Amino acid sequence: MLRRVNDIGAASSMRVLVRADLNAPVAGNTVADSYRLDAVLPTVKLLLAKGARVILASHMSDSSGSLAPIFEYLKTKIPLSFVDDIVGPAARAAVESLKGGNALLLQNIRHDAGEEKNDEAFAQALASLADIYVNEAFPVSHRTHASIVGVPKLIPSYAGLQFLAEVEGLTPALSPESPSLAIVGGAKFATKEKLIHTLLKKYDKLFIGGAVVNDFFKAKGFEVGRSLVSDAMHVAGLLDEPKIIMPVDVTVSSPSGRMDKDLGSVGKDDAIDDIGPKSMENLWPIIEKAKTILWNGPMGRFEDGFTRGTDDLAKMVAKSNALSIVGGGDTLSSIQNLKLMDKFTFVSTAGGAMLDFLANGTLPGIEALTKSK
Numbered sequence: 001m002l003r004r005v006n007d008i009g010a011a012s013s014m015r016v017l018v019r020a021d022l023n024a025p026v027a028g029n030t031v032a033d034s035y036r037l038d039a040v041l042p043t044v045k046l047l048l049a050k051g052a053r054v055i056l057a058s059h060m061s062d063s064s065g066s067l068a069p070i071f072e073y074l075k076t077k078i079p080l081s082f083v084d085d086i087v088g089p090a091a092r093a094a095v096e097s098l099k100g101g102n103a104l105l106l107q108n109i110r111h112d113a114g115e116e117k118n119d120e121a122f123a124q125a126l127a128s129l130a131d132i133y134v135n136e137a138f139p140v141s142h143r144t145h146a147s148i149v150g151v152p153k154l155i156p157s158y159a160g161l162q163f164l165a166e167v168e169g170l171t172p173a174l175s176p177e178s179p180s181l182a183i184v185g186g187a188k189f190a191t192k193e194k195l196i197h198t199l200l201k202k203y204d205k206l207f208i209g210g211a212v213v214n215d216f217f218k219a220k221g222f223e224v225g226r227s228l229v230s231d232a233m234h235v236a237g238l239l240d241e242p243k244i245i246m247p248v249d250v251t252v253s254s255p256s257g258r259m260d261k262d263l264g265s266v267g268k269d270d271a272i273d274d275i276g277p278k279s280m281e282n283l284w285p286i287i288e289k290a291k292t293i294l295w296n297g298p299m300g301r302f303e304d305g306f307t308r309g310t311d312d313l314a315k316m317v318a319k320s321n322a323l324s325i326v327g328g329g330d331t332l333s334s335i336q337n338l339k340l341m342d343k344f345t346f347v348s349t350a351g352g353a354m355l356d357f358l359a360n361g362t363l364p365g366i367e368a369l370t371k372s373k
């Protein structure tokens with residue numbers, strides 16, 4: 001059982017270390033998309049309202065990047081100060097002088113190599129800044145980093161509101177009600193391999209699209225021309241799997257332009273860039289009857305205009321009465337213009353952590369919270 005941030009009692013002047021995911025895109029010195037920053041505010045505001053002293057810790061994906069631009073944005077939302085330090089004397093002094101109901105932002109925790117190495121001394125130093133720990137960084141909780149798995153060993157730990165929403169939103173996908181349909185697209189079979197095997201155990205049917213299905217086409221002996229395929233041919237064991245549904249037609253870029261082709265007609269100079277309309281028509285009766293639908297990965301190279309398969313799929317899933325769970329970084333960017341987000345039961349924003357959670361049924365960050373003292 002996860003302890004929830006709401007369960008923390010009136011925390012007057014208690015020091016709470018909140019591991020957040022503040023890794024928002026920055027252009028120049030300004031936040032370009034504040035989505036992730038706004039998402040952590042409810043948990044932080046809840047703690048501030050209890051009178052807690054909140055210490056915010058986050059990484060930037062650029063491990064040498066600064067959180068200064070993030071501070072400039074967040075300070076307009078909450079009473080916040082910033083220290084260009086993580087666990088050194090400056091950070092300690094800043095925590096000392098922090099007043100109840102106020103927050104302090106530490107510098108990018110990946111500036112210290114101990115973070116990604118899950119170094120024990122670094123975890124100790126971080127934990128010693130606070131009395132309790134809150135994980136509000138579900139999208140990073142597949143990483144065995146010090147701030148994710150090290151700190152909860154040392155001080156009482158809780159799950160943040162967003163973290164809980166992800167766990168609760170994704171959990172129904174682990175034991176889907178029949179008839180159930182999983183849909184996997186996107187690219188790089190290797191990153192989806194474990195997930196595909198787990199889904200085959202749990203779901204009645206698995207539809208495969210995107211570049212991932214090119215590997216299946218190729219392994220089955222179909223011409224795939226110049227299509228994107230992975231080097232790893234690990235699909236061999238899956239070719240006779242009766243649960244798997246593959247597209248029957250595709251959209252290709254051919255020397256004479258873009259066109260739909262049946263699978264057997266793809267030429268040597270063609271690149272498969274999307275799945276075709278017949279495949280979508282065939283999928284509708286299954287989507288219509290499904291009680292559970294899980295979808296990850298765009299059906300085509302949407303960034304370059306091959307959006308039809310993904311758009312049609314999104315509309316069909318939105319139209320169905322199934323419990324629908326959708327996620328993946330590129331999946332979200334491929335459908336965000338369709339204004340369908342509120343038509344799905346749950347939309348995960350957790351990317352790789354979502355894939356790992358679905359493949360393994362848990363994450364290192366969840367385990368760490370469950371086992372925390």
Ligand code: ADP
Binds near residue numbers: 210228298299
């Ligand atoms: P997500 O981030 O949602 O998990 P992935 O990262 O697995 O999705 O895959 C997204 C990428 O897959 C996109 O860049 C998209 O262009 C690519 N893709 C999908 N279908 C094809 C295809 N047929 N050929 C080449 N790339 C494709």
Ligand code: MG
Binds near residue numbers: 330
């Ligand atoms: Mg992606």
